[in-house]
Amino acid sequence: MPLPAPRPRRFAQLDVFAARPQRGNPLAVVLEAEDLGVADMQRVASWTNLSETTFLLPPSVPGADYRVRIFTRSGELPFAGHPTLGTARAWLHAGGAPAGERIVQECGAGLIEVRRDGDRLAFAAPPLARSGPLEEAEVVLIAEGLGVPRSAVLAHSWADNGPGWRVVELAGAEEVLALTPDLSRIPEAKVGVMGRHRPGRGPLYEVRAFAPGGVEDPVTGSLQAGIAQWLLARGPMPAQWTATQGTALDREGRVQVSVDETGTIWVGGDTVLTIEGTILV
Incomplete structure (x- = not known):
């Protein structure tokens, strides 16, 4: 049987x-994927060569506005943050309208709420x-892989809401930005590193993520x-704060929590x- 022609x-x-193009984390979104199989989705995600394609x-369940499948270059994720926000924005731009006050996304991790604060979107952190x-x-x-002594790691925890993240805390943002890791020491680990900015600088902490x-x-x-869940479990935190990420990659990532x-x-x-356009699949 001949393969169906791409459309x-x-x-x-x-x-x-x-807030500016080429300064954050890119995401590709295929908006009409209802007849695509897993192999098709994985092929497209590998071809875009981005960290995630949705x-x-x-x-498929009551209460959801749409369903999303999230693929990396090598496999599928039950949940991921920047794909959630980017997909919601693409869906809205394409004419999507939520049934209720908030957007409800169905994904492998269940139903995720996304709220609109003006032009900004935010997702509810899953358990x-x-x-x-x-x-x-x-x-x-991990310390060896990051190129720091074990004593430089002040605290550590699992922070796994689907992708499998671990997180370690260093003394400050400067130490995080100074890292020159040898990730061959931790080839399979997903490791986040955080350190607090000096008081008065605005953002609360700096993050780097190694996959x-x-x-x-x-x-x-x-x-x-x-x-954020880890920090709140450790003790009182402000009602809202900003974290920076991507600085070491010449990006301007700003995450509002x-x-x-x-x-x-x-x-x-x-x-x-x-x-914005079309893709042949």
Whole structure:
């Protein structure tokens, strides 16, 4: 049986967590993916060569406005932060209208709420699938991979809400930005590193995210959500704050975190539509 001929589908590329193009984390979105199989989606995601590509589908459960599947260059994720915000923005731009006050996204991690604050979007942090301190042997290995002594790691935790993030805290933002890691020491680990900015600088802390294959992610919503949950579990935090990420990659990632009166953590930022057209799939 001959393979079906590719057809044009609506396509968008966005920059997420930045107010200007080419300053945040790029995302590709295929907006008409209802008849695509997993192999098709994986092929497109590998071809775009971005950290994530998403595929919009009709919802399959009551209460959802749409369903999204999130693919990296090598596999599918149940949830990821910048794909959630970028997909919601692309869906709205294409004419999507939420049934209720908030957008409700269906994904592998369940239903994720996305709220609109003017032009800015924010997602409700999903529950952590794994939390608590890392094993000491793993902390030692991570420190070696980051090129710092074990004593430089002040605190550590799982921050896994789907992708599998671990997080370690250094003394400050300067130490985070000075890292020159050898990720061959931790080839399979997803490691976030955070350090607080000096008081009065505006943003609360700086983040870097290192993924398998020696890749540094520009701006990482899922990790930022996990860090926020970890920090709130440790003690009192402001009702809202800003974190920076991507500085070491010449990006301008700004992640806005807030906690509402119910205790829900919202992770948001700007999204910029950079490419709009069609893709043959």
